[in-house]
Amino acid sequence: MHHAVYQSAIIYIEDRLDTSLPRKQAVERLRKAANKGAYSCPECHRLLRVRDGERGLFFAHNPGEACELQESNATYSHQTKREAQHHSVLREMIHEVLKNQEKIRPSLSVEFGYIAKAGQKWSHLPDIVMSHKGVETAISVLTNVDRMKDQKLVKKLRERNAYFKNKGLDTLWFIDVQEQVIDEKTRAIYLWESELDLSSKTPQDEAWDKLLLDLSEDTNQLFSVMSYLSPSPFLPSIDTRSLFYIHSMSESIEFSVHRFIADQKIAPFQAFAVNEGYRMNISTALSLQENLALHHEEQEAKEHEHFRALYEKRLQMWKAEQEFLQAAAQAAAEAETIARAEAHARYEAELQVIYEKARNEQIAYGTSKPMSYNGLKELLKVHLKMTQPEQMLLWTTYVGRQGLINFDRLWELAQQVTSFSAFEELLRKEPRHTKR
Known part of the structure; x- marks a missing residue:
C-alpha cells in the first residue's frame, strides 16, 4: 500500500522521501524509520515496513500480519x-485540499477510497470518498485514454459508476487535460465515449439551460446562429452538461470546466461547446459550501453575459442572411419560371417548324396524303423527346406486332400526353389499324 499513519496523520509514501538526497539514500532513510516503528497501518494499526521493487515504493505488513486494508x-x-504515472500525484493533491477542509467543516469526512471501504470487499473503489452531511461522493481521476483504450474502458467505467451508485454514492470524475480536444472556431468538442459517460449535470448546467432556452428553444436555430455544424440528423434537446479537466502544473494543479450539449452520441462523439471553458485554481474548484463549488461564480456570470451578447449579435447577422437567402431563392424561382416560359415558347416554335415541314410534304393530318412514319417520328422527337430505343420499341412492338399503322391516329393520341411511357399506355389500349 502507498499510505500509512505517521504522527496521527495519513501520509503518502512518496511525500516522505527526502528530495535533497539521492533516491537510494532517501529510500534507505525511510526504511530505517519504518523499522523503528514510525509508520503503522490505518486499518489494523500494526507497524509497516518499506519495500522498493518492481512495483515501486510501498508500505507492507510484516509476514503473517496482512489485514483487510491490504486486500x-x-x-x-x-x-x-x-492509469498514467502522474495519476497518483493528481489524486494526492485533490485529497489534500479536501482533507484540509475537515478542520472547519465537522460534517465533512475525506478518505482514500481503498482505506474508506477497507473490509467491505468492494469490487470497485474510487480514488477518494468524500462524505458531507450524510451524502457520500466517489471522486475519481481518469488518465491515459486513447482510441483503443477507450473502447475497452467504456464498459469498465460504466460498471464502476453503476457500482458506486448502487452503493449509494454520487460520482464525480476529473479527466486529465491531455484528453481534451476543442475546435474553438466551430465550437465543437470531440470526445472519447468514456468522457461523454463521465460528464456531470450541475446547478450551473441548469442555469445554462435556462439561458439557452431564453435565447432560443430551437436547437437548430441555436446551432445555426453560433455557426456550429451538427453531424447528426437528429438534433438534441437543450441539455447542458459539464466536464472537469485537470491541468498539471509544476507545483500545483488547476481545473477547467467545459459546458456542452452532447450532439452525436456515436463515434466520432461530438458536442456543441456552450462556453469557451475557463481555469480555476484547486482551492476554488474544491471549496465546499453546500456542495463542491466546481466553478468560479464571477467567471460563470461573465461567460453568461459573453454568450448572450455574442448570440444576439450573431442572431441579427443570421436573420439578415436568412432574408437574403429567401430573396435570392424567390429571385431564382422567378428566373426559373421565366426560363421555363422561354423554353416552352422555343418548343412551340420548333414544333411549328415541323408542322410546316409536314404540311409542305403533304404528310400532316388532314391532307390528301396520310402521315408517314418519318413524319410521326419527327413530331414525337420534339413533343415526347422520343429516344432511339423508344423509336425502335414503337416500330417493332406497336407498328409491327400490334399493327398500328394509322400514323395520323397515333399523333392524335400522342398530343394527349407528355411522356413516352404515357403514350405507351394509350397504344396498348388502341385497336389494330387495318387501314391508313
Whole structure:
C-alpha cells in the first residue's frame, strides 16, 4: 500500500522521501524509520515496513500480519494499473485540499477510497470518498485514454459508476487535460465515449439551460446562429452538461470546466461547446459550501453575459442572411419560371417548324396524303423527346406486332400526353389499324 499513519496523520509514501538526497539514500532513510516503528497501518494499526521493487515504493505488513486494508489496496492497485504515472500525484493533491477542509467543516469526512471501504470487499473503489452531511461522493481521476483504450474502458467505467451508485454514492470524475480536444472556431468538442459517460449535470448546467432556452428553444436555430455544424440528423434537446479537466502544473494543479450539449452520441462523439471553458485554481474548484463549488461564480456570470451578447449579435447577422437567402431563392424561382416560359415558347416554335415541314410534304393530318412514319417520328422527337430505343420499341412492338399503322391516329393520341411511357399506355389500349 502507498499510505500509512505517521504522527496521527495519513501520509503518502512518496511525500516522505527526502528530495535533497539521492533516491537510494532517501529510500534507505525511510526504511530505517519504518523499522523503528514510525509508520503503522490505518486499518489494523500494526507497524509497516518499506519495500522498493518492481512495483515501486510501498508500505507492507510484516509476514503473517496482512489485514483487510491490504486486500482492499490490492483491488485498488489492480484497478488503477492502467492509469498514467502522474495519476497518483493528481489524486494526492485533490485529497489534500479536501482533507484540509475537515478542520472547519465537522460534517465533512475525506478518505482514500481503498482505506474508506477497507473490509467491505468492494469490487470497485474510487480514488477518494468524500462524505458531507450524510451524502457520500466517489471522486475519481481518469488518465491515459486513447482510441483503443477507450473502447475497452467504456464498459469498465460504466460498471464502476453503476457500482458506486448502487452503493449509494454520487460520482464525480476529473479527466486529465491531455484528453481534451476543442475546435474553438466551430465550437465543437470531440470526445472519447468514456468522457461523454463521465460528464456531470450541475446547478450551473441548469442555469445554462435556462439561458439557452431564453435565447432560443430551437436547437437548430441555436446551432445555426453560433455557426456550429451538427453531424447528426437528429438534433438534441437543450441539455447542458459539464466536464472537469485537470491541468498539471509544476507545483500545483488547476481545473477547467467545459459546458456542452452532447450532439452525436456515436463515434466520432461530438458536442456543441456552450462556453469557451475557463481555469480555476484547486482551492476554488474544491471549496465546499453546500456542495463542491466546481466553478468560479464571477467567471460563470461573465461567460453568461459573453454568450448572450455574442448570440444576439450573431442572431441579427443570421436573420439578415436568412432574408437574403429567401430573396435570392424567390429571385431564382422567378428566373426559373421565366426560363421555363422561354423554353416552352422555343418548343412551340420548333414544333411549328415541323408542322410546316409536314404540311409542305403533304404528310400532316388532314391532307390528301396520310402521315408517314418519318413524319410521326419527327413530331414525337420534339413533343415526347422520343429516344432511339423508344423509336425502335414503337416500330417493332406497336407498328409491327400490334399493327398500328394509322400514323395520323397515333399523333392524335400522342398530343394527349407528355411522356413516352404515357403514350405507351394509350397504344396498348388502341385497336389494330387495318387501314391508313
